[in-house]
Amino acid sequence: MTSNQNTPLLLIPGPTPVPDQVLKAINTQPLPHRSAEFSAILNDAIDNLKWLAETQNDCFIFTGSGTLAMEASIVNFINPGDSVLALNIGVFSERLAQIAQGITDNVITLKAESGCAIELDQVELALSQNKNIKAVLITHNETSTAVMQNLPALAKICQKHNALTIVDAITSFAASPVLITEWGLDVVITGSQKALMLPPGLSIIFVSKRAWEYVGKNKNPKFYLDLNKYKKSMLNKTTPFTPNVSLIAGLNVALKLIAENGKEATYDRHLKLRKLVRSLSQKYDFELLVEDESIASPSVTAFKAADRITVSDLRSNLKNNHNIIIADGQNDLKGKIFRVGHMGYMFEADILRLDKALGQILA
Amino acid sequence: MTSNQNTPLLLIPGPTPVPDQVLKAINTQPLPHRSAEFSAILNDAIDNLKWLAETQNDCFIFTGSGTLAMEASIVNFINPGDSVLALNIGVFSERLAQIAQGITDNVITLKAESGCAIELDQVELALSQNKNIKAVLITHNETSTAVMQNLPALAKICQKHNALTIVDAITSFAASPVLITEWGLDVVITGSQKALMLPPGLSIIFVSKRAWEYVGKNKNPKFYLDLNKYKKSMLNKTTPFTPNVSLIAGLNVALKLIAENGKEATYDRHLKLRKLVRSLSQKYDFELLVEDESIASPSVTAFKAADRITVSDLRSNLKNNHNIIIADGQNDLKGKIFRVGHMGYMFEADILRLDKALGQILA
Numbered sequence: 164m165t166s167n168q169n170t171p172l173l174l175i176p177g178p179t180p181v182p183d184q185v186l187k188a189i190n191t192q193p194l195p196h197r198s199a200e201f202s203a204i205l206n207d208a209i210d211n212l213k214w215l216a217e218t219q220n221d222c223f224i225f226t227g228s229g230t231l232a233m234e235a236s237i238v239n240f241i242n243p244g245d246s247v248l249a250l251n252i253g254v255f256s257e258r259l260a261q262i263a264q265g266i267t268d269n270v271i272t273l274k275a276e277s278g279c280a281i282e283l284d285q286v287e288l289a290l291s292q293n294k295n296i297k298a299v300l301i302t303h304n305e306t307s308t309a310v311m312q313n314l315p316a317l318a319k320i321c322q323k324h325n326a327l328t329i330v331d332a333i334t335s336f337a338a339s340p341v342l343i344t345e346w347g348l349d350v351v352i353t354g355s356q357k358a359l360m361l362p363p364g365l366s367i368i369f370v371s372k373r374a375w376e377y378v379g380k381n382k383n384p385k386f387y388l389d390l391n392k393y394k395k396s397m398l399n400k401t402t403p404f405t406p407n408v409s410l411i412a413g414l415n416v417a418l419k420l421i422a423e424n425g426k427e428a429t430y431d432r433h434l435k436l437r438k439l440v441r442s443l444s445q446k447y448d449f450e451l452l453v454e455d456e457s458i459a460s461p462s463v464t465a466f467k468a469a470d471r472i473t474v475s476d477l478r479s480n481l482k483n484n485h486n487i488i489i490a491d492g493q494n495d496l497k498g499k500i501f502r503v504g505h506m507g508y509m510f511e512a513d514i515l516r517l518d519k520a521l522g523q524i525l526a
Numbered sequence: 527m528t529s530n531q532n533t534p535l536l537l538i539p540g541p542t543p544v545p546d547q548v549l550k551a552i553n554t555q556p557l558p559h560r561s562a563e564f565s566a567i568l569n570d571a572i573d574n575l576k577w578l579a580e581t582q583n584d585c586f587i588f589t590g591s592g593t594l595a596m597e598a599s600i601v602n603f604i605n606p607g608d609s610v611l612a613l614n615i616g617v618f619s620e621r622l623a624q625i626a627q628g629i630t631d632n633v634i635t636l637k638a639e640s641g642c643a644i645e646l647d648q649v650e651l652a653l654s655q656n657k658n659i660k661a662v663l664i665t666h667n668e669t670s671t672a673v674m675q676n677l678p679a680l681a682k683i684c685q686k687h688n689a690l691t692i693v694d695a696i697t698s699f700a701a702s703p704v705l706i707t708e709w710g711l712d713v714v715i716t717g718s719q720k721a722l723m724l725p726p727g728l729s730i731i732f733v734s735k736r737a738w739e740y741v742g743k744n745k746n747p748k749f750y751l752d753l754n755k756y757k758k759s760m761l762n763k764t765t766p767f768t769p770n771v772s773l774i775a776g777l778n779v780a781l782k783l784i785a786e787n788g789k790e791a792t793y794d795r796h797l798k799l800r801k802l803v804r805s806l807s808q809k810y811d812f813e814l815l816v817e818d819e820s821i822a823s824p825s826v827t828a829f830k831a832a833d834r835i836t837v838s839d840l841r842s843n844l845k846n847n848h849n850i851i852i853a854d855g856q857n858d859l860k861g862k863i864f865r866v867g868h869m870g871y872m873f874e875a876d877i878l879r880l881d882k883a884l885g886q887i888l889a
Binding site for chain 1: 534536541542543549552554555557558590591592594597601624625628629717719725726727746747749750766767768770771772773851
């Protein structure tokens, strides 16, 4: 894989640049979704996703954004009255909690300061004190604060307390290991327009055997997100509703690219990009929001705004004069931080392009 | 517009062939969904959809299949306990009823025989006898049976009885007039992979002022499909969740093509294609499932199977020897009928290709 030739350069936490080979696979007449040809593509996509997640858990593809899969990860498993522990480290983990609050009144929240992860001890304590907690909502990688949590350690605590792990891995999947079986994760979701190097429009859910027991007992009204329908259709290698056949064809090409380059090499590249992006902090004197590298996201890095240039001016300058798009902070952090995405089809040359642009702007 | 050069020829009720100009618009690096550039595209798409539906009612685009919009058309408006009248003329109208049954126990169903519409008198009677019916679920064009109902007449009866009209126009929209304001329709949905000439992945909802009053009183748990979120986001010309930016860019190109050719000319072309396809009935001695032309779909035509060739053999032969895909019947009608889609980017030459192939197969 080589760096992006196309402009503008999307250094945002999604959508991310799409490789030409993937665009080419998407850019065809749609296949009939009930054809043997499409069934083969769908089956390959599921197998490839399981290969990447190193699991034999069930896997389904939704036609819809990441938030659709977030809702699926709650509405199929949580009943009214259930107790849920939400680990709130930013905008997207808050969204997961909000979805749960729509179903049950018993959502207990642990909240971290911006740029911090939830302490493992806090989770252990909360689960010890609340014996009836059924599930823990975990955002693996929180793009609003550029924090990646210690998912295997969190999962271990959940298992000890017999709580289901519901994991938003939308922006970690394919950028960093998400070892579903080894770590014992129950429900894991991801989306297309992040490190999977596709345009937006698909989201994905993995479901463990243990989690299926909860689906059976679930009574929430749902139709498009009813996992039973997807499971039944997959017996015939198909989907219950017309899927985005084009993006699923592209997904296979993207996963093939990852396989060709190697999983480990892909994860290493993300760590190298993280290091390179974080080095810009010293070079241009912007504080990192996440000082502790052990919880620093491999897919996005957040810098605190400095007095000498507003986030708004920095972003405009980068966009108008250098054709580089970076992200503002979200909600309370708007104007207070800027975020550089470095996930998916992203290479050293892309970050050097940002480096050069920052040098010119801040000279 | 000219006929499809690409093969295989999709003579099915979706996905349908996509014009090259539309594919080209989709086949670009994704735009950042929070950019001014994308906001302009989204705004244009909404304006263009309102132009096509001849309405100023609110319009929102979902990233998801048509069934997602079907669920949105129920879950935002119908509360547990509400009385709903469902007009069941086939698989897709039954699906709409099933979604409603997930929310309320009070779904009254009128069922037509395969290939028939619901009689207007029956609807009038049902609404007279059940004064508390809040909404009527209407499938404008039912692809499983190739029936198009008299939507303006049905809407008039609903208005008389002060019942909300919830209309699935997935396979009529852009193939036939759907005059939302003139006919007084409340909730109308459609999807991308039909006469809108796009790949699957987007669905659309229109909401009348009257229908909004029901949204305000609605308490069903919902997140991705919560219309209040879409309405709030549209004030800033954006979407609450990452949309399929590529397909929305393609949608504008498709709607521009329709505008260039003219709405009326587009609807006329569909009627001419219907006439041409129906003429194959006599020529090749297959009975039409819908004998009454006044309720014959302008976008799909169903033929009864004849003894001399099974539906399965006919479809295989068309596919393997002529690169033409037609559809089997669904559920109870599987093997008993075959269906020819003629919606969207479809022309006389395409039907003549089918005609020629049928001639060879049945000779």
